[in-house]
Amino acid sequence: MVSSTTDRGSLVLDLVQRVGAAARLETVAVPLRGLDADESRAVAEAWCDRAGHQVVSVDAEAVTVRKGPRADPLAGLDPSLLPGTRLWLYTNFDCNLACDYCCAKSSPQAARRALGVDVVRRLAQEAVEADVSELILTGGEPFLLPDLDELVAACTDVLPTTLLTNGMLLRAGRLERLRRMDRERLTLQISLDSSTPDLHDLHRGRGTWSKAVAGIRTAREEAFRVRVAATLSADDQRGLTEFHDFLESIGVRREDHLIRTVAHRGFADSGVELTLETLVPEVTITADGVYWHPVSADHEDQLVSRSLFPLADAIDEVRRRFIEMRTNTTASAQFFPCA
Numbered sequence: 001m002v003s004s005t006t007d008r009g010s011l012v013l014d015l016v017q018r019v020g021a022a023a024r025l026e027t028v029a030v031p032l033r034g035l036d037a038d039e040s041r042a043v044a045e046a047w048c049d050r051a052g053h054q055v056v057s058v059d060a061e062a063v064t065v066r067k068g069p070r071a072d073p074l075a076g077l078d079p080s081l082l083p084g085t086r087l088w089l090y091t092n093f094d095c096n097l098a099c100d101y102c103c104a105k106s107s108p109q110a111a112r113r114a115l116g117v118d119v120v121r122r123l124a125q126e127a128v129e130a131d132v133s134e135l136i137l138t139g140g141e142p143f144l145l146p147d148l149d150e151l152v153a154a155c156t157d158v159l160p161t162t163l164l165t166n167g168m169l170l171r172a173g174r175l176e177r178l179r180r181m182d183r184e185r186l187t188l189q190i191s192l193d194s195s196t197p198d199l200h201d202l203h204r205g206r207g208t209w210s211k212a213v214a215g216i217r218t219a220r221e222e223a224f225r226v227r228v229a230a231t232l233s234a235d236d237q238r239g240l241t242e243f244h245d246f247l248e249s250i251g252v253r254r255e256d257h258l259i260r261t262v263a264h265r266g267f268a269d270s271g272v273e274l275t276l277e278t279l280v281p282e283v284t285i286t287a288d289g290v291y292w293h294p295v296s297a298d299h300e301d302q303l304v305s306r307s308l309f310p311l312a313d314a315i316d317e318v319r320r321r322f323i324e325m326r327t328n329t330t331a332s333a334q335f336f337p338c339a
């Protein structure tokens with residue numbers, strides 16, 4: 001049987017939905033979705049390890065899972081996913097695009113709400129003291145900021161950093177800013193949703209695919225590590241094989257391809273429902289406060305604190321709430337990777 005990334009993704013989506021809807025310690029049978037038993041077991045065990053559940057059995061028809069959580073509220077959680085391991089910073093909220101699923105409600109009309117270099121520098125320094133291992137800069141479109149190179153340097157001087165961008169502005173003065181950034185410590189994560197323009201342009205605007213691909217090529221020519229992130233609805237995940245082949249053909253390695261599911265947040269009128277109870281947090285800082293997760297940085301329901309400093313206190317508060325929820329909730333928290 002030949003399986004695909006789509007089959008594995010479908011099984012994970014089924015697990016999230018069916019186990020998420022079950023009561024604690026209830027067993028749930030989830031159909032195999034075109035995968036054989038061995039591959040289904042591997043996918044289910046990996047997901048259960050992250051989410052705190054247990055695979056009970058696998059046969060030709062279904063994988064059966066017992067819903068957690070386990071007695072230790074952090075059991076099964078990958079140490080790299082502990083809240084505070086990665087710190088997200090929203091550099092700004094304005095953007096040259098207005099994608100129809102943007103979780104941050106960014107657009108050319110959005111107010112900038114920039115953190116600014118001084119605040120970012122202080123956050124980066126406090127992040128080191130708080131044992132953060134990676135900084136992730138996002139927006140809005142960070143390359144709209146005239147001092148982005150300075151802001152990125154404040155981060156790469158102290159920690160490995162990833163910078164999210166739509167890749168469309170890497171020309172002229174902004175290309176010069178990119179050239180001043182640290183190639184050893186910085187990864188660029190560029191958004192691209194498909195191997196041909198149709199799907200990407202449908203959600204992000206006519207002509208955006210070509211410019212994003214040009215941006216990926218430019219970043220590779222400038223010797224930056226480039227990760228490409230696609231944001232796709234469950235229905236849009238059919239052409240993934242062609243997508244991976246295309247990315248490899250333009251020099252983006254397979255381990256640097258990230259497929260994200262559209263979240264029902266911001267401008268999106270459908271997508272995966274993400275709540276405090278069902279989301280493994282990743283501490284996220286904006287000019288407005290500390291948030292539970294980057295996908296909800298414009299949503300009051302996931303605001304943790306209006307105070308950015310001391311950063312260690314903000315991280316402790318997210319960890320405390322997460323442990324409390326994992327101990328008490330019947331919902332299954334899932335890791336929803338944005339980078």
Ligand code: SF4
Pocket residue numbers: 095096097098099101102103104105106107139140141166191204
């Ligand atoms: S999804 Fe990214 S590129 Fe699109 S509007 Fe939002 S911030 Fe801008």
